[in-house]
Amino acid sequence: xxxxxxxxxxxxxxxxxxxxxxxxxxxxxxxxxxxxxxxxxxxxxxxxxxxxxxxxxxxxxxxxxxxxxxxxxxxxxxxxxxxxxxxxxxxxxxxxxxxxxxxxxxxxxxxxxxxxxxxxxxxxxxxxxxxxxxxxxxxxxx
Numbered sequence: 001x002x003x004x005x006x007x008x009x010x011x012x013x014x015x016x017x018x019x020x021x022x023x024x025x026x027x028x029x030x031x032x033x034x035x036x037x038x039x040x041x042x043x044x045x046x047x048x049x050x051x052x053x054x055x056x057x058x059x060x061x062x063x064x065x066x067x068x069x070x071x072x073x074x075x076x077x078x079x080x081x082x083x084x085x086x087x088x089x090x091x092x093x094x095x096x097x098x099x100x101x102x103x104x105x106x107x108x109x110x111x112x113x114x115x116x117x118x119x120x121x122x123x124x125x126x127x128x129x130x131x132x133x134x135x136x137x138x139x140x141x142x
Contacts, residue, residue, distance in 0.1 A: 001126060002062050003048035005030070005119070008038050014047070014118050030122040047115070052108075053100035061112075065127035068095045068116050074125060076117040079110055 004017045006027060015027035018035060025038040038044050051058035068077070071094050082088045085106040092099065092109045119125070 001124060002065075003046050005047045005124070006038070007045045007047065007115070009043035009045075011042075014115060014122075030118050030124075052096060052112075053103040054096065055098045055100055059096065059099075062127045064096055064112065065116055065119070068113070069120075069125060069127065071095050072116075074120070076120050077113050079113050 006015045006017055006025075008015060008027070014030045015036075015038070016030060017025060018028050019026040021037065023040050025044065026035055027038050028035045047061055050061040052061065052064050071091075077091075079088065082091050088106055088109055089101070092104075092112075119127075
């Protein structure tokens with residue numbers, strides 16, 4: 001699911017890939033449903049390709065979002081209610097205990113939480129990739 005959800009540099013929010021055109025992508029805003037083009041000059045990143053730095057390497061964003069959903073009990077998270085940077089980092093420590101505190105900035109955590117809120121408000125709460133879910137199902141059946 002996260003492979004078709006895109007972040008476009010310079011544009012607020014997240015977008016769902018709708019179609020591919022000539023030298024552009026047609027994307028739909030998750031916030032208001034408006035369709036707009038994203039050109040080749042735009043920096044477009046799929047959420048499925050993003051990872052978070054941890055002490056043991058990198059953790060895929062899908063796992064971080066699943067953990068955040070568990071900690072937040074499936075509800076949105078109010079970043080402003082968390083308070084100062086130290087409080088935000090403490091909260092994120094519950095989500096991803098072994099995150100690299102030197103390479104993950106508070107702004108990264110805030111962006112992650114805002115993406116999580118956008119996805120939850122859009123009704124997208126299954127963050128595990130289909131192949132990961134299939135692999136887990138196969139492993140439990142054996």
